[in-house]
Amino acid sequence: MTPSSDAPPVRVVIVDDHSIFRSGLKADLDASIEVVGEAHDVDSAVQVVTATAPDVVLIDVHLPGGPAAGIAGAAASGTHGDATPSGGAEVIRLAAPHVPGTRFLALSVSDSAEDVVGVIRAGARGYITKGSSGIDVSRAVHAVAGGDAVFSPRLAGFVLDAFGVVSGEVAATDEELDRLSVREQEVMRLIARGYAYKEVASDLFISPKTVETHVSAVLRKLQLSSRHELTAWATARKLL
Template sequence: MSQPVSVFVVDDHALFRTGVKAELAGLGDDRIAVVGEAGSVGEAVVRITSNPPDVVLLDVHMPDGGGRSVLEQVHSKLPDVVFLALSVSDAAEDVIAVIRAGARGYVTKTISGRELADAIVRVSAGDAVFSPRLAGFVLDAFSDRGSPAPITDPELDLLSPREREVLKLLARGYAYKEIAAQLFISIKTVETHVSSVLRKTQKSNRYELSRWASDRRLV
């Protein structure tokens, strides 16, 4: 019998790491074995390089640099280690950034334990794996030679980069608390940004904003 795929979990939330390990262990799947975990970029880099696993499950957003930072520090040194992003974010820019940095796949945290186990085995075998709607982001990014040039939008140009980030998450249906956690800012700061965006776009509520963002392909 072949050796199980060794898996290392990187996420800044200890409870989530514990949940992933328990979920995978509970499957009784002898194809995979969780061999380690880390809660920060620095810790992950040290542990992965000292004892390389087959697959790293990688959170995209962490306070000290995120999954892309881990990729950039490890991938060139250990090209045989496969990275699979496991994130709450389904934003196109997040997907594209980690794939360009060297990840082999990207799945969201809504994935089931069985689906995650299958994804781990598949990326270890050389496949690229994405949650259903995310594959299109990657295809678009790597075939952008034929994409139309972006159209200048004076209204959109009024928004700061942070306001655009908040708007994108708002338009995807995130609550203020979730946006704050995603961007590592306070709920009060989110409210301030939303008020500013409403004022600049002359919209009266989040539903109008969502439609406005969708029309400009921000979602």
């Protein structure tokens, strides 16, 4: 999703336990993104996110710290120090109820199924790896802020697992594809691979608005509700 020149900036909080990474990411993000806060562990992340209510939280899945007592409404527990795989998911579970308009986008060096599935089930709207460029991260931020789900292409199988789709429970591919026009099938494959509307438009020599129209038609015909579900659908049918 590409922002218009007069659109307000997307407000973002960066959560990562490495200050150098936070600084580098902040410098690489597009000018249309405003970093309104940073945090380095679970407790500080919950505090900053609930205080600033950003549009998007860029969050690592491995964070040190334990539950924040003031937000969770219970006594603090856990130890500080080593980053744990559940740290990012814990932040989402604790903070999300207090900031319903905020979306969470995982940004991690890890591409393990356990990490991907865990943070998605906690409520993350996307998961991209730290090998992504500043441009890619910026596009993902705008997409998530706009309501889309975004995943690095090679993580599509883990997304499928997160939705509990089991091999053997997939409907006949030919019959479903027959519902889509040739152009809709082209758009479907690119969108399911994680391409932004602008990238699809460039590849197919059509306008982003036309891409949006095709995506809406694809989701309607396949009875899906989001790009997230489309990725799972296409992966299950080995269409990517």
